[in-house]
Amino acid sequence: DQQVKQNSPSLSVQEGRISILNCDYTNSMFDYFLWYKKYPAEGPTFLISISSIKDKNEDGRFTVFLNKSAKHLSLHIVPSQPGDSAVYFCAASSNSGGSNYKLTFGKGTLLTVNP
Amino acid sequence: SQTIHQWPATLVQPVGSPLSLECTVEGTSNPNLYWYRQAAGRGLQLLFYSVGIGQISSEVPQNLSASRPQDRQFILSSKKLLLSDSGFYLCAWGRIQETQYFGPGTRLLVL
Numbered sequence: 001d002q003q004v005k006q007n008s009p010s011l012s013v014q015e016g017r018i019s020i021l022n023c024d025y026t027n028s029m030f031d032y033f034l035w036y037k038k039y040p041a042e043g044p045t046f047l048i049s050i051s052s053i054k055d056k057n058e059d060g061r062f063t064v065f066l067n068k069s070a071k072h073l074s075l076h077i078v079p080s081q082p083g084d085s086a087v088y089f090c091a092a093s094s095n096s097g098g099s100n101y102k103l104t105f106g107k108g109t110l111l112t113v114n115p
Numbered sequence: 116s117q118t119i120h121q122w123p124a125t126l127v128q129p130v131g132s133p134l135s136l137e138c139t140v141e142g143t144s145n146p147n148l149y150w151y152r153q154a155a156g157r158g159l160q161l162l163f164y165s166v167g168i169g170q171i172s173s174e175v176p177q178n179l180s181a182s183r184p185q186d187r188q189f190i191l192s193s194k195k196l197l198l199s200d201s202g203f204y205l206c207a208w209g210r211i212q213e214t215q216y217f218g219p220g221t222r223l224l225v226l
Contacts, residue, residue: 034214043121043205043217044159089159101147101166102174103215107158 003027004092006106014114019077021109023090026071030092034103035064035075038087047088048075080113087111117142121206121218128225134179134193136221138206141187146208148189149215150181153203165189201225 005024013019031052036044050057050064050073057064063076077084087110091103118141128134140146150162161174163181171181178197182190189206201224209215
């Protein structure tokens, strides 16, 4: 059972335009969400996170939006740059019981930003 | 600042051989430690996590084991590797419901 889903395996955008990466989750107990960026043969790098008490968090070119009723979050990158080309993972955790030690990851979306 | 190290970076091993991957964290104490695997074209699968020395929780029953002999050292082992153990192994550290920070990873190829 895949609790965190990234339904788009890939996304291609032009440099300078907006990139929107989407993530859906099924576990209503999730209350903390993160986005990671990963280059080939490297470890994932933390980008931005959001708690369920918020619906938006912004850090420079990166903004994460959370829609709890729809169990959906998205990462917006504006403007997109060629160096943003990487796999982006969505992750979620729950503060209940023993689950707060663990992150559940989606399968990732490959973003390609074309010059 | 905190730093996480993994070695080796790349490993090619024959089927049936043993495995030992090491992860160490600097700049923090009593971290939660994690082992993940990313198989080709797949997402990140949590294998083991540890909340303290000698405390190991397994997420997926398989051919691997983990140990935490010191506060900032996490080891992934196998007695006999299988072809299906090939993948990219990532160690991470974090605290309760906070961001996890990943090491550079080890690429394992079992032939």
